Amino acid sequence: MLLSKAIGTWFGAGLAPRAPGTWGSIAALPFAWAIQYWAGSAGLVLAAMLVFLMGWAASNRLVDAAGIEDPQSIVVDEVVGQWLTLACGPLSLPAYVIGLLLFRAADITKPFPAGWADRRIGGGLGVMLDDVLAALYSGFGLWLIDRIVGL
Secondary structure (H helix, E strand, O other), rough: HHHHHHHHHOOOHOOOOHHHHHHHHHHHHHHHHHHHHHHHHHHHHHHHHHHHHHHHHHHHHHHHHOOOOOOOOOOHHHHHHHHHHHHOOOOOHHHHHHHHHHHHHHHHHHHHHHHHHHOOOOHHHHHHHHHHHHHHHHHHHHHHHHHHOOO
16 A cells, blocks of 8 residues: 555655645656656656556555545646656756646646546546546647747
């Protein structure tokens, strides 16, 4: 259970008393930078896929233990969504700031089908999936901004 809590809370970032999702997204940034620096955007997508699987398993255990569908302390889903967003842009400080803002906006507003997944799919998969779907919007937004203004 200790490993599930470490992964699910992204090493404690989800235990922040306010805005744990935002802190989870911020905590994802240095890891993303290192992965994208060494392995490129494809490496960041691959890392997101691996963390998705680990997060799904960890979230299942934490949801069962808490007895509620989506405990706020689980932020590994934000890590995956943030990484997928950042993989759509270049390795640069402006891209990371814009990617963070776009992902947080998409995660909070949950455009279709993210909102649908959030309401209809339970367990660890439901915790993880809505953020992946939100990342489709924020990733496309980051890619588009980069194409228009260059980041």
